[in-house]
Amino acid sequence: xxxxxxxGVAVDLSIFTVQEGRLELLLIRMKRAPYTxxxxxxxxxxxxxxxxxxxxxxxxxxxxxxxxxxxxxxxTFSEPARDAAGRCISVAHLALIRSxxxxxxxxxxxxxxxxxxxxxxxxxxxxxxxxxxxxxRLRAKLEWTDVARNLLEPTFTLGxxxxxxxxxxxxxxxxxxxQRRVQAVGLxxxxxxxxxxxxxxxxxxxxxx
Amino acid sequence: xxxxxxxGVAVDLSIFTVQEGRLELLLIRMKRAPYTxxxxxxxxxxxxxxxxxxxxxxxxxxxxxxxxxxxxxxxTFSEPARDAAGRCISVAHLALIRSxxxxxxxxxxxxxxxxxxxxxxxxxxxxxxxxxxxxxRLRAKLEWTDVARNLLEPTFTLGxxxxxxxxxxxxxxxxxxxQRRVQAVGLxxxxxxxxxxxxxxxxxxxxxx
DNA sequence: GCAAAAGTGTTGTCGGTACACCCATGC
DNA sequence: GCATGGGTGTACCGACAACACTTTTGC
Numbered sequence: 001x002x003x004x005x006x007x008g009v010a011v012d013l014s015i016f017t018v019q020e021g022r023l024e025l026l027l028i029r030m031k032r033a034p035y036t037x038x039x040x041x042x043x044x045x046x047x048x049x050x051x052x053x054x055x056x057x058x059x060x061x062x063x064x065x066x067x068x069x070x071x072x073x074x075x076t077f078s079e080p081a082r083d084a085a086g087r088c089i090s091v092a093h094l095a096l097i098r099s100x101x102x103x104x105x106x107x108x109x110x111x112x113x114x115x116x117x118x119x120x121x122x123x124x125x126x127x128x129x130x131x132x133x134x135x136x137r138l139r140a141k142l143e144w145t146d147v148a149r150n151l152l153e154p155t156f157t158l159g160x161x162x163x164x165x166x167x168x169x170x171x172x173x174x175x176x177x178x179q180r181r182v183q184a185v186g187l188x189x190x191x192x193x194x195x196x197x198x199x200x201x202x203x204x205x206x207x208x209x
Numbered sequence: 210x211x212x213x214x215x216x217g218v219a220v221d222l223s224i225f226t227v228q229e230g231r232l233e234l235l236l237i238r239m240k241r242a243p244y245t246x247x248x249x250x251x252x253x254x255x256x257x258x259x260x261x262x263x264x265x266x267x268x269x270x271x272x273x274x275x276x277x278x279x280x281x282x283x284x285t286f287s288e289p290a291r292d293a294a295g296r297c298i299s300v301a302h303l304a305l306i307r308s309x310x311x312x313x314x315x316x317x318x319x320x321x322x323x324x325x326x327x328x329x330x331x332x333x334x335x336x337x338x339x340x341x342x343x344x345x346r347l348r349a350k351l352e353w354t355d356v357a358r359n360l361l362e363p364t365f366t367l368g369x370x371x372x373x374x375x376x377x378x379x380x381x382x383x384x385x386x387x388q389r390r391v392q393a394v395g396l397x398x399x400x401x402x403x404x405x406x407x408x409x410x411x412x413x414x415x416x417x418x
Numbered sequence: 419g420c421a422a423a424a425g426t427g428t429t430g431t432c433g434g435t436a437c438a439c440c441c442a443t444g445c
Numbered sequence: 446g447c448a449t450g451g452g453t454g455t456a457c458c459g460a461c462a463a464c465a466c467t468t469t470t471g472c
Contacts, residue, residue, distance in 0.1 A: 180426095198423095
């Protein structure tokens with residue numbers, strides 16, 4: 001018979017935010033051997049009564065103190081050797097949170113922090129591969145969905161939205177084409193209000209449709 | 210502590226073929242309680258040293274005697290109650306085979322057979338939902354990839370290719386637009402040869418690019 | 419008045435869709 | 446010669462990319 005009894009199932013989370021013009025990924029620093037001191041994606045084992053999505057939500061709450069986020073299942077990684085501590089497959093998820101959200105620390109880890117995706121430290125397990133996959137999917141979804149709503153305040157200017165897109169996609173966009181597109185496709189709606197209290201010309205405030 | 214020890218991990222396969230103008234799904238009839246006599250997607254537990262993809266390939270070989278097929282991971286289904294016999298999550302896969310391939314029967318099941326997707330019997334577990342998801346993905350992939358190559362002979366006429374698309378998508382296509390598109394996008398290449406031995410005007414033979 | 423960001427139009431290209439007739443062959 | 450499927454072209458439309466100047470405000 002096979003070693004089914006020792007098969008673990010975990011969720012791993014690629015949690016992104018955008019701040020100061022950078023796309024950042026949340027990493028935790030591990031205490032547990034054999035990866036002590038290594039950075040990794042947050043995550044954990046799934047429990048008896050929950051789906052993988054519920055496990056992901058719970059991990060997010062327990063380990064970082066954050067709730068009410070966008071969450072989506074990505075892919076299941078199952079290389080037998082991916083966890084040096086024993087057989088464990090991982091159902092990878094993508095999560096997005098606004099940068100204002102405060103992280104809570106936990107004594108399960110020796111550290112937690114945001115890293116720009118251009119400067120990730122070496123990661124434990126196969127987490128480098130998982131993170132790369134998550135970035136690819138985030139960029140693809142940005143083009144044809146409204147996932148961006150999970151990274152912005154309820155109202156925002158088109159300039160703010162465009163800078164968000166440019167940050168995630170890593171390239172510059174033409175403002176006239178961008179504005180025409182997001183309005184034509186019905187992604188955003190004009191609230192009629194203006195962004196006040198800043199220097200320079202005030203901008204209209206929009207919200208997601 | 211949680212019930213991690215009893216967590217099973219399975220793969221389930223949505224195996225499609227096209228024959229006589231119908232898109233068909235391979236189902237097996239279960240012996241095992243509590244689903245005795247019910248039809249279900251083929252699949253099985255994953256073993257110690259293999260990835261989920263390797264498990265899917267092995268199941269395909271063991272249970273239906275088919276090898277060398279297109280295989281793709283779809284999604285992981287994890288509702289705690291999805292298997293009445295005990296906790297088990299399922300990593301769903303999509304597979305495509307040519308209709309000429311012969312199936313081998315196995316004594317693990319009380320039956321095996323192809324069903325048109327428009328007339329599926331009641332299915333065990335959450336397999337109705339999994340099959341619906343697989344059909345959706347297959348249709349989406351057909352539009353922007355060359356997955357169709359896995360359902361046709363190495364060479365084929367554009368008429369054959371168009372009928373395959375119409376069968377899977379469940380709608381009629383305009384032959385002029387279809388031909389222009391598959392050639393413009395570089396999906397197929399003219400072999401210079403002709404389909405002979407049939408009635409009516411001979412058609413050019415193409416192959417995938 | 420100047421620095422900075424907001425806001426706005428036109429043109430060309432390309433991909434997609436709608437649509438109908440003649441052609442080559444086997445019987 | 447006829448039945449059958451093979452093979453072809455044009456015209457319209459909507460989406461997208463390239464491209465630069467004027468407007469509004471705070472200082």
